[in-house]
Amino acid sequence: EAGVTQFPSHSVIEKGQTVTLRCDPISGHDNLYWYRRVMGKEIKFLLHFVKESKQDESGMPNNRFLAERTGGTYSTLKVQPAELEDSGVYFCASSPFRGRTGNTIYFGEGSWLTVV
Amino acid sequence: GQQVMQIPQYQHVQEGEDFTTYCNSSTTLSNIQWYKQRPGGHPVFLIQLVKSGEVKKQKRLTFQFGEAKKNSSLHITATQTTDVGTYFCAGTATNKLIFGTGTRLQVFP
Numbered sequence: 190e191a192g193v194t195q196f197p198s199h200s201v202i203e204k205g206q207t208v209t210l211r212c213d214p215i216s217g218h219d220n221l222y223w224y225r226r227v228m229g230k231e232i233k234f235l236l237h238f239v240k241e242s243k244q245d246e247s248g249m250p251n252n253r254f255l256a257e258r259t260g261g262t263y264s265t266l267k268v269q270p271a272e273l274e275d276s277g278v279y280f281c282a283s284s285p286f287r288g289r290t291g292n293t294i295y296f297g298e299g300s301w302l303t304v305v
Numbered sequence: 306g307q308q309v310m311q312i313p314q315y316q317h318v319q320e321g322e323d324f325t326t327y328c329n330s331s332t333t334l335s336n337i338q339w340y341k342q343r344p345g346g347h348p349v350f351l352i353q354l355v356k357s358g359e360v361k362k363q364k365r366l367t368f369q370f371g372e373a374k375k376n377s378s379l380h381i382t383a384t385q386t387t388d389v390g391t392y393f394c395a396g397t398a399t400n401k402l403i404f405g406t407g408t409r410l411q412v413f414p
Contacts, residue, residue: 231406280348
């Protein structure tokens with residue numbers, strides 16, 4: 190079974206440009222999460238989808254970040270325009286059961302974003 | 306908002322020494338999970354604890370969930386160089402997994 194896949198694995202963009210990160214969760218997983226880890230800091234929650242609906246987007250830093258999950262399958266996270274402080278690793282994760290707390294969350298390998 | 310703190314932030318040990326990281330939440334958790342992230346890698350699930358006072362063991366790793374379900378610990382006995390990485394606790398409250406600040410472990414041979 191394929192794990193959570195993310196694309197691109199690495200991206201270097203200039204300040205002011207736009208970047209779109211994509212996540213394909215494990216097939217059949219209703220829950221999809223985005224997390225971010227900036228250099229040396231903790232892994233911070235960004236948002237949570239249940240199927241195509243945003244369950245919780247309280248961790249989104251500002252309106253330069255836009256997440257979508259079309260048809261409840263893959264998800265995209267767009268940063269527009271990118272700022273230097275957006276640099277970090279963006280992790281996507283998925284878990285299988287809708288509405289249940291405490292399920293194992295499976296992480297992708299991350300999209301490493303560098304804004305210069 | 307909910308916070309999950311871990312101490313220490315860094316720990317350097319000699320191979321064969323023991324290591325412990327502690328995790329404290331500002332709110333009561335429904336469960337706690339532990340993850341390991343190797344340098345340059347992604348978080349990998351280690352274990353989940355659900356019950357108050359629960360203790361689980363995985364070979365040299367011992368995990369404990371506090372009675373009040375607000376704190377947890379991970380203890381590694383006789384560390385090996387393969388234990389190098391950052392260990393994160395992550396607590397679930399209000400259906401959201403909040404990660405701790407992480408403890409980076411370095412093991413010298």
